[in-house]
Amino acid sequence: MTTASRFIARMLKNSTPSIGRHSLKLLPRVSSIYGTRFNSTSQPDPDRETGILKTYQVTKADARPVVSEHHEISFDDKKVLIPWEEGKTSYYQHLWLRDHCQCPACRHPETKQRLVNTFDIPRNIKPAGVEGSEAGLKLTWKDGHESVFPWDWLHLHSYAPRLERYLSPQFHLWGSEIENNPPEVNYEEVMASNDGVALWVAKIYKYGFCYVSGVPVTPQATKSLIERIAFIRETHYGGFWDFTADLEKKDMAYTNLALGVHTDTTYFTDPAGLQMFHLLEHSDGSGGQSILVDGFRAAKILREEDPQAYKTLSNVRIPAHASGNPDSSIQPFAPFPVLNHHPSNGELVQIRWNNDDRATMDRWDDLEDVEKFYDAARAWNDILRRQGTEYWEQLRPGRALIFDNWRVLHGRSAFSGKRRLCGGYVNMDDYKSRLRTLCSTRERLLKSL
Numbered sequence: 001m002t003t004a005s006r007f008i009a010r011m012l013k014n015s016t017p018s019i020g021r022h023s024l025k026l027l028p029r030v031s032s033i034y035g036t037r038f039n040s041t042s043q044p045d046p047d048r049e050t051g052i053l054k055t056y057q058v059t060k061a062d063a064r065p066v067v068s069e070h071h072e073i074s075f076d077d078k079k080v081l082i083p084w085e086e087g088k089t090s091y092y093q094h095l096w097l098r099d100h101c102q103c104p105a106c107r108h109p110e111t112k113q114r115l116v117n118t119f120d121i122p123r124n125i126k127p128a129g130v131e132g133s134e135a136g137l138k139l140t141w142k143d144g145h146e147s148v149f150p151w152d153w154l155h156l157h158s159y160a161p162r163l164e165r166y167l168s169p170q171f172h173l174w175g176s177e178i179e180n181n182p183p184e185v186n187y188e189e190v191m192a193s194n195d196g197v198a199l200w201v202a203k204i205y206k207y208g209f210c211y212v213s214g215v216p217v218t219p220q221a222t223k224s225l226i227e228r229i230a231f232i233r234e235t236h237y238g239g240f241w242d243f244t245a246d247l248e249k250k251d252m253a254y255t256n257l258a259l260g261v262h263t264d265t266t267y268f269t270d271p272a273g274l275q276m277f278h279l280l281e282h283s284d285g286s287g288g289q290s291i292l293v294d295g296f297r298a299a300k301i302l303r304e305e306d307p308q309a310y311k312t313l314s315n316v317r318i319p320a321h322a323s324g325n326p327d328s329s330i331q332p333f334a335p336f337p338v339l340n341h342h343p344s345n346g347e348l349v350q351i352r353w354n355n356d357d358r359a360t361m362d363r364w365d366d367l368e369d370v371e372k373f374y375d376a377a378r379a380w381n382d383i384l385r386r387q388g389t390e391y392w393e394q395l396r397p398g399r400a401l402i403f404d405n406w407r408v409l410h411g412r413s414a415f416s417g418k419r420r421l422c423g424g425y426v427n428m429d430d431y432k433s434r435l436r437t438l439c440s441t442r443e444r445l446l447k448s449l
C-alpha cells in the first residue's frame with residue numbers, strides 16, 4: 001500500500017462518520033415505487049399487485065454498496081481500489097474516473113451530456129488527493145478540479161469486477177391458453193394518468209401484447225391512445241393509418257387475403273417496435289379473424305425440439321424487401337437472421353419473420369445452409385401453426401390491440417365485406433424509453449447512465 005493510502009486511511013479514520021460505518025440509504029425498491037404508483041380503485045389485477053414493474057429491472061447488485069470498514073481504500077499510479085463490505089474490491093482507472101466526473105462542469109446539468117473533453121485529459125492522469133466521505137469518493141486532481149463519486153454510483157458502475165448481475169427479463173410466455181385471460185387495460189385509465197400508461201406498457205413488456213378496452217371507435221381516439229406511449233413512426237404507409245382492402249398501398253395487408261403469421265417491416269433495418277390495430281368496422285362480410293403467436297415461446301420450443309434449426313435461424317441471413325409501391329423498394333442495410341440475440345447477454349431480443357417479404361436468397365456463407373435453412377424454416381413454421389401456439393381472436397370496435405412486433409407474430413384469416421382497420425407503429429427505442437422512465441425514478445435512471 002502506498003504511503004498515500006496510509007494518509008488516506010488516517011483521513012478516513014478522522015472523517016466522520018468513518019467510511020466503514022457509512023451505510024447508504026437503500027434506494028426504494030421498484031416494487032415500492034410501483035406499489036405507491038398504482039393505488040387504483042379498479043378490480044384486482046394480478047399485475048398491479050405483484051409489482052409487474054419489477055419485471056423491467058435490468059440489473060441487480062447482490063450486496064449493498066457499503067465500503068468495507070476492515071480494508072482501506074488505496075491507489076497507485078493507475079487506479080483507485082475500493083474494498084466493499086461484501087468482500088469484493090473494485091478498481092477504477094484514474095483516466096476513467098476523470099472522464100466520468102459527474103460535476104456540472106463535466107456533465108451538463110440539464111442535458112446530462114458530457115462536457116469534459118475526454119481528449120484533454122492526460123493519458124497518465126493521477127489525483128493529487130483521494131478521500132472518502134459521506135458523499136462518496138472525492139478525488140482532487142492536480143489542476144485543482146474535484147470529482148465526487150457517490151458510493152452507490154461506484155458500486156453500480158463497478159467494471160472491474162462487475163458487481164451488478166444482469167436479470168433475464170421476466171416475460172410471461174403464452175400459447176393459445178392466453179385467450180382465457182388476455183392482458184387488458186382500460187382506455188380511460190391510460191388517457192387519465194401516467195400510472196395508467198405505466199401499467200399498459202409494463203403489460204406489453206411482460207406479455208408482448210395488450211388490449212385496451214373502452215376505446216372510442218374513431219381514428220382520432222385511437223391515434224391519441226397510441227401517442228400516450230410515444231409519437232407514431234412515419235413509414236411509406238404514412239404515420240397513423242386507417243386502411244381497408246383497396247390496395248391503396250401495394251401490400252397484401254390492403255387486400256382481403258389471409259396473411260400467415262409474421263412480424264412487420266422485416267425490410268427495415270430497424271423494424272417497427274409496437275403496432276396497434278383498432279377495428280373500426282367490418283360490414284357485409286365475415287372472416288378477418290386475427291391470430292397472434294408468442295414468438296419468444298415458439299423460439300424456446302424450437303430450441304428445445306430442434307437445436308440445429310434454432311442455430312440455423314439464428315445465423316442464416318434473410319434478405320427482405322417492400323417493393324410493391326412503384327416509388328419505393330425498401331431493404332435493410334444488410335440481411336438479418338430470423339432469430340436475433342443481444343450481443344452481450346445472448347438473450348433473444350428480436351424475431352424477424354415474414355416469409356412473403358423474403359427476397360431471393362442467393363448469398364450463402366455455407367452452401368450446406370441452403371437445405372438447412374428450408375428444414376429449419378419448416379420446423380419453425382410447424383411450431384407457429386400448432387394449435388397450442390395459435391391464439392385466434394376477432395378484433396372488435398372499441399377494443400384496440402397493441403403488440404411488440406419484435407416478439408409477437410400476427411396474421412389474419414381471409415375475409416369478405418368492408419373491413420376498416422386503423423392504427424400505427426411506434427419505434428422500439430421510443431417504447432422502451434417510455435417503459436424505462438415510467439418503471440423507475442428519474443434519479444435511478446440518470447444514475448444508471
Ligand SMILES: C[N+](C)(C)CCCC[C@H](N)C(=O)O
Pocket residue numbers: 237241243251252253262263264265266354357
Ligand atoms: C401499415 N399497415 C399496417 C396498414 C400495413 C402494413 C403492412 C406490413 C407488411 N405486410 C409487413 O409485413 O411489413
Ligand SMILES: O=C(O)CCC(=O)C(=O)O
Pocket residue numbers: 253259264277288290410411412421
Ligand atoms: O388486417 C389485419 O388484421 C392485419 C394486417 C397485417 O397483418 C399487417 O398489416 O401487417
